[in-house]
Amino acid sequence: MSLTSNKASASNDGFSTLTRCYLGLGSNLSNEIGTPSQHIEQAIDRLAAHADIRHVRASSLYASQPMGPQDQPDFVNAVVELDTVLTPDALLDLCQCLEQQAMRVRLRHWGERSLDVDVLLYGATLIDTPRLTVPHAGILERNFVLIPLAELNPELCLFEQRIIDIPMSHDWTGLVRLS
Ligand code: ADP
Ligand code: MG
Numbered sequence: 001m002s003l004t005s006n007k008a009s010a011s012n013d014g015f016s017t018l019t020r021c022y023l024g025l026g027s028n029l030s031n032e033i034g035t036p037s038q039h040i041e042q043a044i045d046r047l048a049a050h051a052d053i054r055h056v057r058a059s060s061l062y063a064s065q066p067m068g069p070q071d072q073p074d075f076v077n078a079v080v081e082l083d084t085v086l087t088p089d090a091l092l093d094l095c096q097c098l099e100q101q102a103m104r105v106r107l108r109h110w111g112e113r114s115l116d117v118d119v120l121l122y123g124a125t126l127i128d129t130p131r132l133t134v135p136h137a138g139i140l141e142r143n144f145v146l147i148p149l150a151e152l153n154p155e156l157c158l159f160e161q162r163i164i165d166i167p168m169s170h171d172w173t174g175l176v177r178l179s
Pocket of ligand 2: 116117118
């Protein structure tokens with residue numbers, strides 16, 4: 001099983017082992033740091049400023065209906081494309097650091113959160129460790145991931161399928177583009 005050749009091209013600035021990655025961001029909780037949209041925009045700014053990351057490109061923001069408990073606000077979602085020298089584990093560490101900077105508190109499974117940052121894709125690498133599953137589990141069933149992913153890169157392939165051929169990448173049920 002392979003994904004696609006998502007390897008970023010080598011550069012001459014010391015970033016010779018850059019890997020093209022995609023992160024999924026979601027928020028549906030305001031706190032003293034900011035609103036859901038602000039949590040996502042701050043995380044994108046931090047990724048763009050990170051010394052081990054190049055070429056940060058963010059999708060539009062989308063509003064989506066919650067997946068888990070329905071007695072919680074709608075989510076704001078986005079996907080970020082980036083190139084990095086970070087290992088998969090180090091990238092997950094960074095995702096969790098961004099969540100902490102947004103003062104994420106774990107309340108209930110699939111519940112409200114100030115910021116969720118998931119590793120969607122790490123190049124074409126398949127990862128299955130206790131800490132990390134990549135491509136992210138459920139990626140093929142989530143329109144709030146597939147639609148912003150396809151917005152960023154309609155040429156992307158997931159599990160030998162073009163993203164634009166995956167039905168959920170055209171299913172706007174519960175999804176509204178915000179910006
Ligand atoms: P969810 O994103 O499903 O709401 P959490 O954000 O609370 O759940 O993450 C729970 C755990 O999922 C993390 O501690 C992390 O180790 C694990 N995990 C496995 N694969 C991934 C991935 N691709 N991206 C982010 N976290 C992942
Ligand atoms: Mg998560």
